[in-house]
Amino acid sequence: MLPEIGQVVLAIACMFSLLQVVYPLYGIYAHQQSAIESAKILTVLQFVFVALSFIILAYLFLVNDFTVAYIATNSNSAMPWYYRLSAVWGAHEGSLLLWVLLLSIWSTAVALMSKRLPVESVARVLAVLGLLSLGFYLFVLLTSNPFDRTLPYFPVDGRDLNPLLQDIGLIFHPPMLYMGYVGFSVAFAFAIAALMEGRLDSAWAKWSRPWTIAAWTFLTLGIALGSWWAYYELGWGGWWFWDPVENASFMPWLAGTALIHSLAVSEKRGVFKSWTVLLAITAFSLSLLGTFLVRSGVLVSVHAFASDPTRGLFILTYLILVIGGSLLLYAVQASKVKSRGRYSLISRETMLLINNILLIAALIVVLLGTLLPLVHKEMGLGSISIGEPFFNRIFTVLVVPFALFLGVGSLVRWQRQNLSDLFKPMVILLVVSTLLTLVFLLAFASHFTWLALLGVFLGMWILVGTGMEIYLRSTHRFSLWTGMKKLGNSHWAMTLGHAGFAVMVIGITMTQNFSIERDVKLRIGDSVRFEHYDFHFDAVNDLQGKNYGGIVGQFTVKYDQETVAVMEPEKRIYTVQRTAMTEAAIDSGFTRDLYIAMGEVLPDGAWSVRVYYKSFIRWIWFGPLMMALAGVLVMFDRRYRVKKVSKSAAEVI
Amino acid sequence: MNPRRKKRLLITSFLAVALSLAVGLVLFALQQNIDLFYTPTEIIEGKKETGIKPEVGQRLRIGGMVVQGSVKRNPESLKVSFDLVDNGGGIVTVFFDGILPDLFREGQGIVAQGHLLNATQINASEVLAKHDEEYMPPEVSEALVGMDNFKANNK
Structure with missing residues (x-):
């Protein structure tokens, strides 16, 4: 019964998002104040219902209701409760539900925290956000319903969550990342609302700036968490792989970084306005593209869940409508935007322009490297892959001017230096x-x-x-x-x-x-030495966890004869999916990490072991x-505290 | 020219120069880092689409199934070699020095990145077997269509 209620509640939320689009816009069209003001209430109602639906799904996970197909494929009664909870967003259907939930959280935040903004502007922004929600609700309800049942032949126990995802990193990484992705929708909605209104002034930049920075902060944290998770969980000590899905999160970050800088210029100096609008559209479009790339299964990666062509088609259509529509609106309306400010060639404005150009260049490189293999294959030229050296080489080149200008940039004055x-x-x-x-x-x-x-x-x-x-x-x-x-x-x-x-x-x-990386063959009692360090392979013991078994190695690490750490890398076998997992042992430090991961047992009883010394990786x-903290700091700036901006001031500007 | 126009011209030309430089750089880097994907049969007979055979020394990716009983290990080190096969029947030997992934198994589809040593041998710098039992890269599953029987018998 409960799953059906969850589904109905979700459908109700979908209806509210439709109303949230239609009613306020009608109010603006017909000059009906009550309809305009209803936007906020409808947004809050939509949030209440989608949150309820999410809570129901989470509850079903906690009580192990394996009659629900999504839970049966992604959970198991032997998993600890916190992994059962994070399994809610461990796969396709649930992560989309999380996506719409977060979108409604952002919308509600806009509705509640914009008391000082003109009611009509807020109504427009909320209508745009409602439209975005509507698309995602339809997507969830029509193609990826998390509440589908397995009745009447439901399994006794679930198939377990992918062991890779049973980790503390996964509890936080996707919600953070999604908060960032979805957060750019607010900047997008502000931009679209301003275009609809045909009024782009510095007030617009001022309103959307704290929202954009909040989204950027989440995205920064989300990406950093993902990188950290990959480092300790994937078992080979890398921190960034230029995997298409990582790229998909990195592209909105680059656009978002350009956006927050360009917003600063628009707010302070009144220039770059139409460029800023374009960046806001770009940042959110790239977030959508990221979702499309990850969820449609066109890409090959650890993140790609079971793919389904109708889903891919749906997201692609949605993507084309949103991006195409907003760019069309931009093309029609952007000419009305006039930048008044002037600045000379050597000025803070130019410095920030260069920052933007370099970030966009980086963005194009990543986009090219991510999409080219797809295009290549679609054109019938065969499968290709673009190697890490491509990205590494270009970023090494791009970071040089970027850093040089960054160091000087803040010393240069606005307008003229x-x-x-x-x-x-x-x-x-x-x-x-x-x-x-x-x-x-x-x-x-x-x-x-x-x-x-x-x-x-x-x-x-x-x-x-x-x-x-x-x-x-x-x-x-x-x-x-x-x-x-x-x-x-x-x-x-x-x-x-x-x-x-x-x-x-x-x-x-x-x-x-x-960094020093050694892949070695070790018998129990053997040692490997480099750089003052001595790693001694003491023993291998059995390991018994809740839903896995396996072995754990023991290594004593000495630095110049002095014991610095005893490290215990694990090799787990998850019983339900019969999957082997490497749990690396890491001894972290301010200037170095020591990293040991067990490979496999070789026919002669020895082990293959990765022993790494990672310099300054923390x-x-x-x-x-630090960057994310900076974002938090901006949000606490006096200028953005809602109550301090008087209503009259907001209207005069 | 008035100063405003002059400024614009300067900025535009700077942009143009930077852009063309960037494009040149990107294309150069791309050219060196595109790795074509081959199946074992394609390495022997040439790409399906174009009929072109890879040259010795070329960087490439190969995907196929590890032949049962073909994994040979060097007793002194981590050096290992194994044969890959696909539904076209071609067999290619892969050499690798390092730690094989958790899901590497005989009878399993894998992808290796490396360069061609000679007509049927590859020196791999990286061997990938994905983390999910059911998962198989699309290229590999395409190349293994019709081999289910063969795989089942080996299990």
């Missing part, structure tokens, strides 16, 4: 960052490579550049300490975000250049964490 004024700070910047680079490499590098020199220098350049900017800005009028206290939250956010990027660049450089996730 005198080049000769910039000369002295540039020299200081160059000297200090070079010195720091050399000190850093002498302290932490085991040998010299040019790429390491370049990468660490770029990181230091950004760090020193942002540090100098803070110093110059604070001492401009006050003493350093008072000046620093007077800087706004969003200023600190910029500093923190840029520093986070620098930390990530340094982390990537060190990991790629100074920094790769620490950097994005």
Whole structure:
């Protein structure tokens, strides 16, 4: 009974999303105030019903109702309760339900937190969001219903969740990532509403900026979590594979990063407006494209769930309608947008323009590398794959100008900058960052490579550049300490975000250049040594978990005769799906990780083992964490606190 | 030219130069990193679509089923070799030095990335067997159509 109720509730939510589109727009058309104001109530109602439906599905997972097909294929009574809960979004149907739930959460947040915005604008935004929801509801109800039954021959127990996904990382990774993906729909809705209205001013940029930054923050965290999960769970110690699905999440991130910078310019200087609108459309379109790529099964990857052509077709149609429609609207309306501000060639505006160009270039590279294999195959030229070296090489090239401009960019003034004024700070910047680079490499590098020199220098350049900017800005009028206290939250956010990027660049450089990876054959009692470290293979013991069995190895790790860690990598066999899983043992540290993963037992009783030394790998996730914190900081900026913006001010602007 | 136009011209030309540079770079990098997918039969007889055979030393991807009893290991190291077959009947030997994935098994479809040593031998830098029992890359499952019997008998 309960599953049917869940389905009906979902259908009701779908109806509300339809009303949320039609009624407010009709109200605007017919000048009917009550209809316009109903948008908020309808949004909240839609949220209540979809949330109820989601809760029902989660409850069914918790009580192991295997009469529901989705639960029977993706859960098992032996799984601990938290994995049963996260299994709700462990596969196609549930993850789509999560998607619409999050979309309605964002919509409701917009409805409740935009009290100071003109009612008509909010109604338009909510109508656009309702339209997006409607498409996804239809998709869920028509092609991927999570409440389908297995009756009358239901299984006694479930087929278990894919063991790869039974992990703490999976509890958080998809919701975070989806919050980001779906969050761009708000920026998109604001842009579309503004286009419909034909009114694009800096107020628009101001309203949509905190929403965009919130979405970007979630996406940043989601991607970082995914990378961290891949590192410890996939068992071969990589942190980014340029897998099509990773690319699918990386593309909206690149567009989103460009968008938040361009929004800043639109808000502060009133230029780049139509470009910003285009970016908002792009960011959300890429989120949709990502969903299409992942869910339609056209791509081959760990993330691809069982595919079904009707689903692919549905998403493709939806994609074409949304992207095509919004671009058409843009083409018709964008000419009405006039940028008033002026700026000279050397100015903060130009710096941010360059930032945008480089980000879009990176985006195009990723898009090309992801879609080319598909196109190639569809054209009957045979299957191809595009290797990691392609992306690595191009990103190595692109990051150089990006980082150089980033380091200087914040020192350059808005509107016009005198080049000769910039000369002295540039020299200081160059000297200090070079010195720091050399000190850093002498302290932490085991040998010299040019790429390491370049990468660490770029990181230091950004760090020193942002540090100098803070110093110059604070001492401009006050003493350093008072000046620093007077800087706004969003200023600190910029500093923190840029520093986070620098930390990530340094982390990537060190990991790629100074990591040591050994795949070795070890018998119990054998050792492998490198770089002061000695890994001794002590023993292999049996392992018994709740829904898996297996073995666990034991390694004693010594650094110059001193024991630093006892590591226990596992090899699990999940009983239901008969799947082998490698659980790596990781000894993490600020400047290095030690990583051991068991391979397989060889015919002569020895084991193949991966023993890795990963230099500075934590920094790769620490950097994005700083960026996400920066995003949180902006949202707490005085300017965006809803109550402080007076109604009259909002209307005058 | 007034200064505004001049500025625009400068920006546009900068954009044009950057863009063409980027395109050139991307195409160059692409050219070196596209790996065509072959089945064992295609390596011996040439691609189905074009009839072109891979050249010795070429980087490529190969997918097929690991022949029962063909896995040979070096007792001293992690070096291993095995034969791949597909429904066209061609057999190619793959050499690999490293740790095979968890789901690598005789009678299982796998994909290997590497370069061609000679007409029927490949040196692999990476061997992939996907994590899901039911999962098989579409290229491989295509190449194995009609081999179910063969697979079942071996199990």
